[in-house]
Amino acid sequence: MPFGWTIPRSLGRTLGVRAFGVGTLAFALWACVPSSPPPSLPFAPHSAETNQFIQDFDDLFFRIESGQRLHHFTRFDGPVTVRTATELPPQSQADLTDLLARLRGEAGIDIRQTDAPSAQLHVVTVPAAHIEFAAPGAACFIIPGVSTWDGFLRARAANDISWVGRTDRTLVAIFLPQTAPPQEIRDCLHEEIAQALGPLNDVDRLPQTVFNDNNVHSVLTDFDMLMLRAAYDPALASGMARAQVLSALPDVLARLAPRPTRHRAGPAQTGGVDLDETGWSLVQQGRAMVREDPALATAFFETAVGLMAGDPALALPRAHALHGLAWLSFDRGDFEDALALTDEALAVALPAQDAALAAELHLIQWSAFAALHNTAAADHAAHLARASAQYAYGSTARVLDWQKALPHLH
Secondary structure, eight states, X not given: OOSOEEOXXXXXXXXXXXXGTSOOOOOOOGGGSOOOOOOOOOOOSSSHHHHHHHHXXXXXXXXXXXXXXXXXXXXXXXOEEEEESSOOOHHHHHHHHHHHHHHHHHXXXXXXXXXXXXXXXXXXXXXXXXXXXHSTTOSEEEEETOXXXXXXXXXXXXXXXXXXXXXXXOOEEEEEESSOOHHHHHHHHHHHHHHHHSOXXXXXXXXXXXXXXXXXXXXXXXXXXXXXXXXXXXXXXXXXXXXXHHHHHHHHHHHHOOSOOOOOSSOXXXXXXXXXXXXXXXXXXXXXXXXXOHHHHHHHHHHHHHHTTTOGGGHHHHHHHHHHHHHHHHHTTOHHHHHHHHHHHHHHHTTTTOHHHHHHHHHHHHHHHHHTTOHHHHHHHHHHHXXXXXXXXXXXXXHHHHHHHSTTOO
């Protein structure tokens, strides 16, 4: 594509109980969930991890999604201000406030919200039809050098919306749909503001990031924050040539992450097998087989769980596999096993703020507790399920699908 739009994780997310034939919901009420990122797991300097990090930085910052190579490094130099050109809903404004606080605290970026028209980042909501017309299939996107929708249309007519050839960043517009569920807006804010600040590319081989298209992570991870922190290190500046930046990165990383690593930047490899791609593929195959062959689906999910065990970078995709096993356990009447699996998956999904996954896990709990005649626990899970639908879809109506489709909930 000629400019830096991306499809946020929420739009491409296909996980859901819909895959198992009973309707899809997502988790919400993030106000009730601590907004804490996973613990930071830093890289070791002057090691294989450093070399991998440099390769990842190169792929993220010096290419765009069309595959074109960028020859100069760009970022915002100096404090960054963010203006919401149109008022956001209260929940989305709270999500933006939390995001900017994380960028200050974890990425070390001096970024704040302002009402001033001179802001560097402009968050602009427009009708969803406008976004579909300009970027078919995308839920939101960013454009350099403009601050309004009309400015974008003029720049597009003048063929001046590409990142190629730019040597600095001074102004970027982030276009979001006017009417979208809070979760979708949150996911857009995370990925698009991060790309406006830093990486312009998506790299599918990276497992623990929003900067790929596997639709697992929807909020910025510790890996993403370290990438941004490195990009805004004083040793780097807009206009630097690619070779200059890459040669400076080892010292930058040594300052930022001096402790031994427990974090993997690139795909885990065992005997030439990419654990990220293989594990996620097994999850998808398991979903596809749930109705046709539950035993085979169970085998796919169990293999994925075992394959991805012990790697923090694969904890979230592994939680999706646990979700599949939990549903199958419930479906065959093993309610206690279903509850144990949902507990294990929720321990990952909640800190990762994976709204859809957490919702589906709570919904399995709701039905399992009802089957076990634990009314208080079932009521609590039902409350979380209804609240989640409101956050993810702007409505609680889809909860009725569960009440109609699942036993024990009537």
